[in-house]
Every structure is written in structure tokens, then in C-alpha cells.
Amino acid sequence: MLPWELVVTLIIFALIFILYVWHRVIKRNLSIKYALLWLVFCIAMVIAILIPDVLKIICDFIGINTVSNFIFLIGFGILLFITFVLTEIVSTQKAKITALAQEIAIMKHEEKKDE
Amino acid sequence: MKVLVIIPAYNEEKNILKTVNNLKEIKLDHELDYVIINDGSTDQTKKICEENHLNMIDLPFNLGIGGAVQTGYKYAYYHNYDIAIQFDGDGQHDGNYIKDLISEIEKGNNVAIGSRFISELSTFKSSKMRRLGKDILSFLIKLVTGKKIYDPTSGFRAVDKEVIKVFANDYPSDYPEPDTIVTVIKKNYKVSEIPVKMNKREGGKSSINPLKSIYYMIKVSLAIIIAGASSKKNS
Numbered sequence: 001m002l003p004w005e006l007v008v009t010l011i012i013f014a015l016i017f018i019l020y021v022w023h024r025v026i027k028r029n030l031s032i033k034y035a036l037l038w039l040v041f042c043i044a045m046v047i048a049i050l051i052p053d054v055l056k057i058i059c060d061f062i063g064i065n066t067v068s069n070f071i072f073l074i075g076f077g078i079l080l081f082i083t084f085v086l087t088e089i090v091s092t093q094k095a096k097i098t099a100l101a102q103e104i105a106i107m108k109h110e111e112k113k114d115e
Numbered sequence: 116m117k118v119l120v121i122i123p124a125y126n127e128e129k130n131i132l133k134t135v136n137n138l139k140e141i142k143l144d145h146e147l148d149y150v151i152i153n154d155g156s157t158d159q160t161k162k163i164c165e166e167n168h169l170n171m172i173d174l175p176f177n178l179g180i181g182g183a184v185q186t187g188y189k190y191a192y193y194h195n196y197d198i199a200i201q202f203d204g205d206g207q208h209d210g211n212y213i214k215d216l217i218s219e220i221e222k223g224n225n226v227a228i229g230s231r232f233i234s235e236l237s238t239f240k241s242s243k244m245r246r247l248g249k250d251i252l253s254f255l256i257k258l259v260t261g262k263k264i265y266d267p268t269s270g271f272r273a274v275d276k277e278v279i280k281v282f283a284n285d286y287p288s289d290y291p292e293p294d295t296i297v298t299v300i301k302k303n304y305k306v307s308e309i310p311v312k313m314n315k316r317e318g319g320k321s322s323i324n325p326l327k328s329i330y331y332m333i334k335v336s337l338a339i340i341i342a343g344a345s346s347k348k349n350s
Contacts, residue, residue, distance in 0.1 A: 098178055101174055101175050105152075105172045105173055105174045106186065106189060109171075109172045109173070
């Protein structure tokens with residue numbers, strides 16, 4: 001168990017983050033799909049804060065010596081995954097924007113011709 | 116037979132009017148239409164086109180050469196053109212070869228490429244590094260498709276109705292020439308090359324620097340291999 005002062009501080013940070021995500025969703029700046037991703041991330045964080053022994057059990061199971069190494073590994077992995085998904089999204093969106101720009105330009109051209 | 120010349124133009128205020136006027140002087144036994152694709156130019160290109168009533172499609176922002184040229188192919192597709200010819204707006208290409216490209220298509224080829232390196236005609240000067248780059252791309256295309264293409268980066272090309280449809284649907288966004296060649300060969304279309312002379316760039320800027328060239332080579336090589344791998348199913 002972590003010292004209770006630390007637990008409270010960390011929980012407060014986690015709560016602020018959850019509230020922030022919630023706020024962005026309400027403001028329609030973040031779609032629910034991606035908000036879920038961050039909320040799952042937060043919940044995992046809260047579990048790790050409240051019951052750090054869970055991490056130790058997992059560490060022993062996969063053979064990692066220290067919990068901190070495990071956390072770095074997981075954090076790094078999740079971040080890599082998210083960036084990959086983001087580049088994928090950017091690529092498909094770029095293609096869609098290009099197609100839109102082309103169609104708009106052609107449509108405007110046709111309109112001008114009709115005048 | 117309806118023929119469309121697609122002229123992508125990005126900051127070509129110095130050349131665009133001359134390019135179009137040269138095109139208009141060419142005598143052909145076909146109807147020869149043209150369309151300029153203004154790719155978000157930041158200079159006077161748009162104004163010059165409007166003042167001279169040139170047939171121009173004005174993209175809302177810069178898409179890069181691939182996106183601009185594809186706009187032309189979409190236009191050709193929507194208007195039922197039989198042949199579309201890519202023609203640079205910077206005065207590099209010589210309109211007198213257009214009839215040769217058209218007759219290659221009439222002979223039954225689906226794509227005709229105006230090639231700088233195919234015969235003794237080619238006095239086109241380029242550096243050793245550029246030639247090496249071109250040789251590598253040629254080699255890769257030969258490896259992937261089994262067909263030798265002498266000038267894989269030539270942007271002076273004519274394509275028939277079927278390929279217009281293919282390009283209108285799917286076209287790479289930057290450095291599109293080499294991998295589109297692979298795509299069409301893989302789809303079993305006939306590609307031919309004819310010798311052309313190209314002029315030195317008149318005005319406009321060339322974008323050569325070592326780092327960019329390396330990036331270009333890696334990206335295009337990868338694009339060729341991917342095009343080779345992904346079009347197999349369609350044939």
C-alpha cells in the first residue's frame with residue numbers, strides 16, 4: 001500500500017483528468033470513441049494507485065523485476081499505439097479532404113460555366 | 116475523339132499564358148481541350164487565368180502535384196474524354212509531341228509516356244546523380260512488373276479512357292509518376308514510351324537538395340514495391 005497522502009494526491013490528479021476528458025466530450029471537442037480510450041487509461045491508473053499489489057502480481061507473472069519498469073513498458077506501449085492510430089486517422093482524413101477539395105473545385109468550375 | 120490536356124499549375128504566373136498559347140497553336144485532327152488546375156498558387160496565376168478567360172479549375176488550397184493532376188483526371192472522367200494528357204505548366208514539355216502521344220493511344224496502348232532517355236534525341240541534360248536515381252527506379256519497376264521503363268519520372272503522359280477512370284478513382288498524392296506506371300502495368304494495361312525532347316525549366320523553381328532526393332528515392336522505391344504488391348489481385 002502506498003502512503004495515504006500520495007494516494008490522495010494521485011487520485012486527485014486522476015479525477016481532474018477524468019473531469020477534463022468529460023468536459024471536452026460535453027463541449028463536443030472529443031468524440032466519445034476516443035474519450036473511452038482515455039477513460040479506460042484513467043481507470044487503470046486509479047486501480048494501480050489503490051491496489052498496487054495488482055501490478056506486482058502481474059510483474060511476477062510475466063517476469064519483470066520492478067514495478068516501475070513494468071509501468072514504463074506499458075505507458076510507452078500505449079503511447080506508441082495511440083500515435084500509430086493517430087497517423088492512420090490523419091492519413092485517411094487527408095485523403096478525404098483531398099477528394100472534397102477536388103470535387104468542390106470541379107463543382108465551382110461547372111457553376112461558372114453555366115452562368 | 117475528345118482529347119483533354121491537363122495542366123497542373125502551382126505558382127506559374129510567368130509561364131502559364133505562354134504554355135496555353137503554345138498549345139492553342141498546335142494543329143491536330145482532333146479536338147484538343149485543355150484545363151488548368153490551379154493548385155492553390157500564391158502568386159498571380161489565378162488572376163492571369165481569369166483575366167485571359169482560360170479554362171481553369173481553382174483548387175481551394177494546395178494539394179500537391181498528385182492531387183492537382185487527379186483533379187484533371189476526374190474532370191476528364193466526368194466529361195467523358197477519350198484521352199487525357201498530362202502537361203506541365205512550366206514550359207518543360209513540348210506540345211509538338213502531343214500528336215505522337217495520341218497516335219500511340221490510337222495504336223491500342225492505354226498509356227503513352229513521353230520519354231527523355233529513350234533515343235539519340237535525348238539531349239536532355241541531367242546530373243549523374245539524377246540519372247542514377249532514374250536507373251534505380253527503372254530497375255525496380257522492371258523487377259516488379261517485368262517491363263523496362265526508360266523514363267519513370269516523366270510527367271508528360273497520355274492515357275486512354277479506361278486509365279482515366281482508374282486515375283480518377285485512385286492517384287498517389289506526391290511523386291505520383293513511377294508508382295502509377297507500376298499500377299497500370301499490373302492491371303494489364305499496355306504502356307508504351309516514345310522519345311520526346313524536353314526544354315529546360317523556364318522560370319519557376321526546381322526543388323533539388325540532397326536530403327530531399329534521398330527521401331524521394333526511399334519513398335518512391337517503397338511506393339513502387341507497394342504498388343506492385345497491392346495491384347496483383349486486380350489483374
